[in-house]
Amino acid sequence: MENKVYIYRSFERFWHWMQAFLIFFLAATGFEIHGSFSFFGYRNAVHYHNIAAYAFIILIVFAIFWHFSTGEWRQYLPTFKNLRAQIDYYLLGIFRNAPHPTKKTVLSKLNPLQRLTYLGLKLLVIPVMVISGLLYMFYRYPQAGGIEGLRIDSVGTIAFFHTAGAFVLIAFVIVHLYLITTGTTITSNLKAMITGYEELEGHDSEGKANNKQTQEVNHE
Amino acid sequence: MKKIIISLTLTGLVLVAALSVLLPDEKGSTSLDILKAKYQGKKGRVADHSRYDILKQNFSDPRQVTKACLTCHTHAAGEIMQSNHWNWERPEYIKGRGIVYFGKKNAINNFCIGVEGNEQSCAKCHIGYGMSSAKNFAFNDSLNIDCLICHDNTETYSKGTEKAGMPGAGLDLANIARHVGKPKRSNCGVCHFFGGGGNNVKHGDLEKSMFEPARDVDVHMASDGANLQCVDCHTTKQHTISGKMYSLSSMNHNRAYCEDCHTARPHDDDVLNKHTLKVACQSCHINTYAKVNATKTNWDWATAGDLRNGEPYEVDDKDGNHTYLSIKGSFTWGKNLKPDYIWFNGTAEHYLLGDKFSDTTKPLVLNTLNGSYNDRDSKIIPVKIHTARQPYDPVNQLLIQPKLFAPEKGQGAFWKDFNWQSAASTGMKEINLPYSGKLTFIKTEMYWPVNHMIATKEKTVACTECHNSSNSRLAQLTDFYMPGRDHSSFLEFAGTGIIMLSLAGVLAHGGVRIYHRRKMKQENSNGK
Numbered sequence: 001m002e003n004k005v006y007i008y009r010s011f012e013r014f015w016h017w018m019q020a021f022l023i024f025f026l027a028a029t030g031f032e033i034h035g036s037f038s039f040f041g042y043r044n045a046v047h048y049h050n051i052a053a054y055a056f057i058i059l060i061v062f063a064i065f066w067h068f069s070t071g072e073w074r075q076y077l078p079t080f081k082n083l084r085a086q087i088d089y090y091l092l093g094i095f096r097n098a099p100h101p102t103k104k105t106v107l108s109k110l111n112p113l114q115r116l117t118y119l120g121l122k123l124l125v126i127p128v129m130v131i132s133g134l135l136y137m138f139y140r141y142p143q144a145g146g147i148e149g150l151r152i153d154s155v156g157t158i159a160f161f162h163t164a165g166a167f168v169l170i171a172f173v174i175v176h177l178y179l180i181t182t183g184t185t186i187t188s189n190l191k192a193m194i195t196g197y198e199e200l201e202g203h204d205s206e207g208k209a210n211n212k213q214t215q216e217v218n219h220e
Numbered sequence: 221m222k223k224i225i226i227s228l229t230l231t232g233l234v235l236v237a238a239l240s241v242l243l244p245d246e247k248g249s250t251s252l253d254i255l256k257a258k259y260q261g262k263k264g265r266v267a268d269h270s271r272y273d274i275l276k277q278n279f280s281d282p283r284q285v286t287k288a289c290l291t292c293h294t295h296a297a298g299e300i301m302q303s304n305h306w307n308w309e310r311p312e313y314i315k316g317r318g319i320v321y322f323g324k325k326n327a328i329n330n331f332c333i334g335v336e337g338n339e340q341s342c343a344k345c346h347i348g349y350g351m352s353s354a355k356n357f358a359f360n361d362s363l364n365i366d367c368l369i370c371h372d373n374t375e376t377y378s379k380g381t382e383k384a385g386m387p388g389a390g391l392d393l394a395n396i397a398r399h400v401g402k403p404k405r406s407n408c409g410v411c412h413f414f415g416g417g418g419n420n421v422k423h424g425d426l427e428k429s430m431f432e433p434a435r436d437v438d439v440h441m442a443s444d445g446a447n448l449q450c451v452d453c454h455t456t457k458q459h460t461i462s463g464k465m466y467s468l469s470s471m472n473h474n475r476a477y478c479e480d481c482h483t484a485r486p487h488d489d490d491v492l493n494k495h496t497l498k499v500a501c502q503s504c505h506i507n508t509y510a511k512v513n514a515t516k517t518n519w520d521w522a523t524a525g526d527l528r529n530g531e532p533y534e535v536d537d538k539d540g541n542h543t544y545l546s547i548k549g550s551f552t553w554g555k556n557l558k559p560d561y562i563w564f565n566g567t568a569e570h571y572l573l574g575d576k577f578s579d580t581t582k583p584l585v586l587n588t589l590n591g592s593y594n595d596r597d598s599k600i601i602p603v604k605i606h607t608a609r610q611p612y613d614p615v616n617q618l619l620i621q622p623k624l625f626a627p628e629k630g631q632g633a634f635w636k637d638f639n640w641q642s643a644a645s646t647g648m649k650e651i652n653l654p655y656s657g658k659l660t661f662i663k664t665e666m667y668w669p670v671n672h673m674i675a676t677k678e679k680t681v682a683c684t685e686c687h688n689s690s691n692s693r694l695a696q697l698t699d700f701y702m703p704g705r706d707h708s709s710f711l712e713f714a715g716t717g718i719i720m721l722s723l724a725g726v727l728a729h730g731g732v733r734i735y736h737r738r739k740m741k742q743e744n745s746n747g748k
Contacts, residue, residue: 011225035689035704042683042704046491055236062232066225090729095736154593156701160708167715171722178726 005200007106008193012072015063016193022056023169030166053133060126075110076119083112094182104200121172125165132162255481259446270398279393282349282386283363288397290362297362299459304468305347305370307359308335312470314569323468325354326651328573330586330608330664331416331519332548334621336573337650341625343385345411352384368393370407371400378410382627405431405441408450416516418542422467424515424557424604425506425672437511439674453480466669467587472566472597478502500599502671503561504681509604509670514541514553519608522661524549525638532638547624547635549609559602559670561694563591574653576617583607583663584619593700600697604668611644615656619664623647 008016029049032038040048067073085101090113093101102111110118135158183189184199192198269275274288290297304310309323324342328334335342336354343351348364351357358364366385368377377396380388387393413419413427420427435442440453454463454476463476478501479486485493486501495504509515525546527533532546541553569588571577577584591598611620623646626633632646640659648655675681686694687704694702 009225010222011229014229033687033703035687035707038684042687043489043491046683047489050491058232058235062228065228069224095732097736097740154701155703156706156708159701159703159706160711163708163711164715167711167718171718174719174722175726178730181730 003200004197005106006196007104007109007198007200008196010196011062011066013193013196015059015066018059019056019063022052022059023173025052026056027166027170027173030162034163034166050137053137057130060130075108076115076122078115078119079112081112083116086111086113090182100184104198106200117172125168125172128161129165129169132158132165136162251483251486256446259448259452266401269400272398275394275398277394279397282366282368282393285393285397286349286363286365286367289367289400296367296459297365300347300365301359301362303459303461304464305459305461306365308346308354310469314470315567316569317572320470320572322470322570322572326573327468328571328586328619328621329467330606330610330666331422331516332624333521333610334573336621337623337647338625340384340627341382344379344381344383345415346385348385350384350386368396368400369410370403372396372407373401373404374399375404375406382625402449403451404449417548418516420510420513420515422516422606423668423670423672425509425670427510427513427515429512430672433673436676436679437673439676441672455480463671466564466568466589467666470568470570475566478505498593498599500564500601502669502674503559503600503602505674506559506602506670506672507675507679507681508556508558509602509673510555510557511673514539514555515557515604516551517554517557517604517606518552519549519606519610520551520661521549521608521610524634525640527638546638557604558693560605561600561697562589562603562667563593563595563598563697563699564589564601564603564669565591565595565597565599571619573621573651574618577612577619578617580612580614580662583665585665585667587666589667589669593697600694602670604670606666606668608664608666609661610664611640611659612662613644613648613654613656613658614660615658616654618648618653619662620644620655620659621647621651621653623650 026049029040029045029052032040032042032045033049039045082102089098089101092098100111102108104111136155139155139158180189181187183192188198272292274291277284277288279285279288300306304323307323308325309321312320312322314320314322324335326334326336332338332342339346339354339357340352347366347369348357349366350364366379366387368387369379374396377391378388380386409426409428409431412423413430415422415426429437430441432443433441435445440446440448441450451461454461456462460474462474464474479496482501484496486496487493523544526544527546533544534542534546535544537543537553539553539555542548542551543553544550567590569590571584571586589601589603611622612618613620622634622640622643623632624634624643626636629636631637632639632642634640634643637643641657644659645655645657681693684704686692687702689705689707692702692705694705
């Protein structure tokens with residue numbers, strides 16, 4: 001039984017697309033500062049990068065608030081159940097048109113691999129980027145005028161972590177963009193993130209899960 | 221709940237928009253406007269000296285002028301006698317040496333090498349009369365002070381060549397004495413533009429075009445711009461002038477800074493202001509030096525002394541710069557040069573006459589400017605590096621101060637006799653240093669901070685001239701990480717690696733999916 005279910009709410013979609021835009025923009029300006037290419041002009045790139053960084057931080061603050069006030073943070077609780085099955089699916093099943101091993105529901109939108117990946121992004125990569133980015137902005141040099149207590153000898157250390165995070169994010173974006181196409185149909189995931197609605201198995205038209213199996217997953 | 225979220229979202233958007241608008245755009249700096257207004261009015265008016273009775277006399281001797289000046293300016297002589305313009309030395313604390321009296325009087329450089337023994341010629345730029353020998357000069361006789369070389373506002377006063385600082389012939393001293401005032405660019409420039417024996421030989425950023433510079437040569441002194449005089453920045457108290465040259469000074473005091481007028485945070489852009497902690501203003505605001513006329517970049521004394529038919533000769537390039545002089549050797553010149561950059565904390569060390577120096581495999585640096593990235597007082601400054609080969613005594617391991625100038629032949633002066641042996645033995649004897657009789661030439665370097673010829677805003681050094689990995693202006697400064705210039709090769713490799721792997725992974729995965737999908741479609745249609 002398949003029904004159109006309202007799975008991504010408006011803030012979630014706004015957050016997602018805003019974040020997507022900012023990551024692309026930060027990557028473009030950031031790698032110009034890194035010296036990989038020139039497009040905006042170095043000084044503009046620095047200027048835009050800083051503004052986008054502030055915007056990103058504001059967005060993150062709102063997203064954190066949203067996740068906790070709605071309880072959506074539970075979506076990212078890691079689970080190892082079905083993890084093996086999910087890996088097998090991407091390595092084998094997907095080619096044979098096998099069904100998705102994890103049922104997507106409003107209460108559990110993410111498969112175990114997604115849970116782990118997004119949790120890693122939220123707890124590791126994004127914090128590393130935000131902290132190293134803020135240090136980049138506010139740490140002036142070993143001594144005077146900066147964050148005196150930090151005593152970091154060179155901006156090189158900060159830059160190392162910030163650049164490393166950027167590479168990881170780009171790799172993530174590449175894989176993420178590809179995996180969009182692995183939904184029920186090639187465009188169903190994309191449509192869902194744009195409109196908020198997705199055809200999901202085992203839901204009634206109000207989006208309430210009526211499948212026992214998926215409810216179990218939610219309680220992990 | 222939905223309403224709350226939507227309103228929060230909107231607030232966020234508004235905040236983002238507000239931030240991007242509020243973060244400053246390029247616009248005229250208020251502080252710059254204030255400065256422009258401050259220096260707009262004609263400054264430094266002095267009393268009309270032509271009305272003073274004591275100056276209404278016919279001066280035949282310049283010392284009489286000095287005497288007349290001192291009748292009113294009763295403290296001036298005492299102040300002058302404290303100054304390094306007068307003493308040609310000042311007390312400097314040098315690490316490892318203690319207090320050293322150091323200056324033109326006893327310094328060694330890699331241009332005309334040194335003053336000692338050659339005062340008759342060199343004292344043309346001393347603010348005194350008759351210093352034919354610094355050893356025997358009466359530094360305590362106030363009538364020896366040459367007030368006019370700095371204070372003549374008629375631009376007619378000048379000192380004679382090889383006259384130990386006495387004025388040239390045929391000057392109307394009476395008229396000059398009645399038209400004195402604050403020093404102008406012409407007063408300072410007549411010495412400081414010609415150091416080293418010719419226009420722009422030494423500094424590179426101080427030369428005759430700066431008498432009346434165009435705006436694209438120097439934005440401050442431009443006669444069609446702010447028209448600042450030297451002493452507007454080199455502020456002076458009791459005849460002690462701020463700002464000094466590190467070819468001759470060692471301590472970090474009494475300096476003249478751009479920040480004195482412009483403050484340490486002069487830009488509207490905070491990212492630019494952050495630079496001022498580690499980068500001196502000059503580093504970005506002087507794109508090139510020797511903008512109008514060439515400056516000497518290398519001086520090879522080893523070729524000096526070649527004669528044609530027993531006579532000294534000169535060879536000039538197409539711009540009229542000497543490329544060879546029998547008395548001085550061969551020269552290399554450069555115009556519109558990009559500075560070199562070094563860390564500098566305001567202190568310097570010097571090679572002093574009599575210092576032993578044995579490692580001649582690398583150039584001997586005559587003035588080491590101290591500094592490094594990790595030193596909190598250090599900033600990156602632009603410098604001109606002047607290289608030379610100059611005479612050296614390999615037995616005593618000393619740089620040689622040769623006798624260069626003498627009025628007559630046969631007194632040991634190289635410029636008359638062209639004999640290194642007699643020049644070296646006479647020169648070293650005059651400063652009481654040994655000479656072994658063996659003379660070679662070694663490479664030396666001097667570091668000349670470039671502080672003038674400030675470019676217009678449009679020609680300021682752009683970000684990517686330093687922040688790039690292939691030809692950064694700061695390529696020589698490797699003791700710190702600079703975004704855009706430096707990369708961790710490990711991280712670049714790993715980062716590009718994981719991006720490539722991700723790409724390859726998704727392409728392969730996608731390819732296999734497409735292949736299987738087609739195969740299944742075929743099977744389905746075959747099955748039918």
